[in-house]
Amino acid sequence: MTKHPAKDNKEPEQQTDKGGATRKPGTSTTEWIVAGISCAVLLAVLGYLVVEGLSGRNGAAQLVVAPIEITATDGGYVVEFSVSNRAGKSVAAVEIKGELRDGDKVIEESGATLDYIPQDSERLGALIFRSDPKARELRLFASGYAEP
Missing domain, CATH: 2.60.40.10 (Immunoglobulins)
Incomplete structure (x- = not known):
């Protein structure tokens, strides 16, 4: 019989980039910063569109x-x-x-x-x-x- 290592004891595998350096899997700090900025810009644009749509500026032309x-x-x-x-x-x-x-x-x-x-x-x-x-x-x- 062959013994299999316990599946619960696995550590996350490390990935190797093109330069041969190893890094941990997951989202980097730069990616989180870019995601946060993108989210803020998206919310600002949506807020502007909602305010502009509800402003009631579609009355008669002057x-x-x-x-x-x-x-x-x-x-x-x-x-x-x-x-x-x-x-x-x-x-x-x-x-x-x-x-x-x-x-x-x-x-x-x-x-x-x-x-x-x-x-x-x-x-x-x-x-x-x-x-x-x-x-x-x-x-x-x-x-x-x-x-x-």
Whole structure:
């Protein structure tokens, strides 16, 4: 009969790396540090996404249109403008209208459509008028948009 060594008395086997040095099996300190940092980053990203999702920033868009510069050209007058989207909602197909007014009377109208304005951003555009906007009251406003 052959005697077998007791299975309970086994010590963990040591492993040999490529350089011939022996090391104990298990997770190294470096691996634990990297795992801890990765876990912290993952929790931070998930926390940010939860807070952002629950913040209620998906209300109506807040579009503010402001004139930048008026330039005379051969075809009329170009009014450059900026549109700021100050809400937490992106919008598409934003219609910008401009009016030249004399008191309550609208003398001339112009319009432009901006394809897309992301949340908390600004886009530029221009309207073209035949009459001089400096000689009249200029009104710029957003008249509509679509959900992207």
